[in-house]
Amino acid sequence: MRLEFIPYFMHFLYNDESLPHIIVVGGGFAGLEFVKAIRHKPYRVTLFDTNNYHTFQPMLYQVASGGIGPDGIAYPLRKIISKFPNIAFRMAEVIEVFPIENRIHTSIGDFRYDHLVIASGAQTNFFGNNQLQQHTMQLKSIPDALDLRSNLLQEFEKAITLRGTGKEIPVLNFVVVGGGPTGVETSGALAEIKKNILPADYNELNASLMQVHLVESSSRLLVAMSEKSSEAALRALLQLGVQVRLNTAVTGFDGEKLTLSTGETLNTETVIWAAGVKGKVLKGIAEKAIGHSNRYITNGFLQIEGYSNIYALGDIACMKSDPKFPHGHPMVCTPAIQQGKYLAGNFNKLVKGKAVKPFHYFHPGSMATVGRHKAVMEIFGFRFKGLIAWFGWMFLHLMWLVGFRNRVIVFVNWMWNYLTYQRAIRLITRPYFKKGAAKNI
Ligand SMILES: Cc1cc2nc3c(=O)[nH]c(=O)nc-3n(C[C@H](O)[C@H](O)[C@H](O)COP(=O)(O)OP(=O)(O)OC[C@H]3O[C@@H](n4cnc5c(N)ncnc54)[C@H](O)[C@@H]3O)c2cc1C
Structure with a gap:
């Protein structure tokens, strides 16, 4: 029996125009977790990102210092969603939201939504300097x-x-x-x-x-x-x-x-x-909905203040209803991942007519690595430093990386760096010219 038609059939089924359309802005930790948790559910979802890949930001410094290549921490968004029949991807910048018309304006045209999920993350904060x-x-x-x-x-x-x-x-x-x-x-x-x-x-x-x-x-x-x-x-x-x-x-x-x-x-x-970082807000959302660190103020269900069908997730969301975090949850991966899963779970509950509960954040801990055999780690109430923390940091980051291939690439690079004391990727592949300066080399 030929089964090749099944993905096409599924795609056709899920692209039923009568299904509610959810637009997601940003394929970072929050947006990606949201689309993964809403796959195969009766919604049409379109994910927008300016890049065609997901970036694992916690390891950017290793790319900057030549320890690993960029392909170790980036993963194509299309590859991730290709197995999800109800999710489409568009590589485009979302420029403005028109909430009254349920419409967004992007670099590739205008799109209508029934629900808008903003997970646009953060940008560097120079505090106006x-x-x-x-x-x-x-x-x-x-x-x-x-x-x-x-x-x-x-x-x-x-x-x-x-x-x-x-x-x-x-x-x-x-x-x-x-x-x-x-x-x-x-x-x-x-x-x-x-x-x-x-x-x-x-x-x-x-x-x-x-x-x-x-x-x-x-x-x-x-x-x-x-x-x-x-x-x-x-x-x-x-x-x-x-x-x-x-x-x-x-x-x-x-x-x-x-x-x-x-x-x-x-x-x-x-x-x-x-x-420092601050939220990367979109034009069109009312100023009064923008709070501390330029993030959207949300209620406990992640709806942006003043809007019933526009939500914020991850770094861009500032949920003030959690008494432990009066200025919003920390701008790190764990709230973003948990919020993405939570919001998709709410949409899935709505389909079944079930009630939804407010978001509750579980903070597993924090960690940072300093160098070979040197790190600090506070996890589930336990504190580690030195060699154990260093191995713990590496193990967890390897597990959190998106894609098996990326894990293998990073692991091999780490082993090489560890054994040789070298940083393998010492390449000037595109010279950098300082802004306003003459040629650097
Ligand atoms: C150098 C660095 C180190 C970090 N280290 C750690 C760490 O060790 N541990 C930790 O927990 N957290 C760390 N973080 C923070 C963590 O990466 C963020 O909290 C997390 O990425 C937030 O996820 P997000 O989905 O909200 O946003 P992001 O992951 O930033 O994703 C936002 C996405 O939205 C897209 N986007 C933005 N604007 C638009 C637009 N207008 N149109 C279309 N697409 C758009 C972006 O391209 C991006 O893909 C670090 C961050 C940095 C920069």
């Missing part, structure tokens, strides 16, 4: 990570040509701003490059000239974790030679000189801004 926005580098996407990787390697090449002149010193000064997991992990990775890669590949350079600075405005690193974990992370970074400045804010950077709230200045060409 245009100078920092223009001159610092950010780490929010795969292109950002590749730019950072190119910049890092180009600066080493440049330092070689300048060696002995003193001009190589600012070129080899790398500043990371923000002591959250991204800042801690990025500065740890840079310090390991200084320790293992510079002496091997750039032996014409005096490796001790490379300096990694981490600047944090609050009194400790990893503020979302316990003080003990903060101290352990600080100790590990100091052991790696990172110069950590706490209680210090960055006040300006003109591309050559970084100024700090302490009055100190640092000559550097590379400042990595990891000091």
